[in-house]
Amino acid sequence: MTMEEKTMKTERVYEGKIINLRVDTVELPDKKYSKREIVEHSGAVGIIALTDSGNIVLVKQFRKPVEDSLLEIPAGKIEKDEEADACALRELEEETGYRTSNMQKLISFYTTPGFSNEVIHLYLALDLDKGIATPDEDEYIEVVELSIQDALEMIELGEIKDAKTIIGILTANQRFLKKANS
Structure with missing residues (x-):
């Protein structure tokens, strides 16, 4: 049995600066119909930036949807006609002031594929050069550096709650840091 849903009709509900919202009427595999509310997003990047001393560079900022200040990896939305690699370099510098020529995807x-098409591309940035952060005019960001061990403990304690940050720290730890320490 095929698992695909065939789109029969699309209704555009909202078009905004960050997201668009559409409602699709779909035909299900059993020939019944249903509606799917879909948030369209251009995609984003997140950067695991490691200093020469092995600390991870995070940003702390207030997030209105969850009414809390969160510790996150530097990240941002991919702009129209922008490549993810270029976006990662731009966001790293804008949010933290750090630049690098050593970034790898x-x-x-x-x-959240249940209702959004957003994809996040995670990068590892090494050999950082410190500059001056230039966040967007509506961004109020505090740059925080933590040891990887402290960041891992904060994940376990529920103090780091952002999914892309948790995935980034765990991925970097698994792929690179454990190998470097063995």
């Missing part, structure tokens, strides 16, 4: 993943 780690993984890409869907954030």
Whole structure:
């Protein structure tokens, strides 16, 4: 049995700066119909930036949807006609002031495929050069550096709650840091 849903009709509900919302009427595999509310997003990047001393560079900022200040990896939305690699370099510098010529892509993943098409591309940035952060005019960001061990403990304690940050720290730890320490 095929698991695909055939789109029969699309209704555009909202078009915004960050997201669009559409409602699709779909035909299910059993020939019944249903509606799917879909958030369209252009994609984003997240950067696991490691200093020469082995600390991870995070940003702390207030997130209105969850009414809390969160510790996160530097990240941002991919702009129209922008490549993910270029976006990662831009966001790292804008949010933290750090620049690098040593950035490698780690993984890409869907954030919430039950209702959104957003993909986040995670990068590892090494050999950082410190500059001056230039966040967007509506961003109030505090740069925080933590040891990987402290970051891992904060994940376990529920103090780091952002999914892309948790995935990034765990991926970097698994792929690179454990190998470097063995």
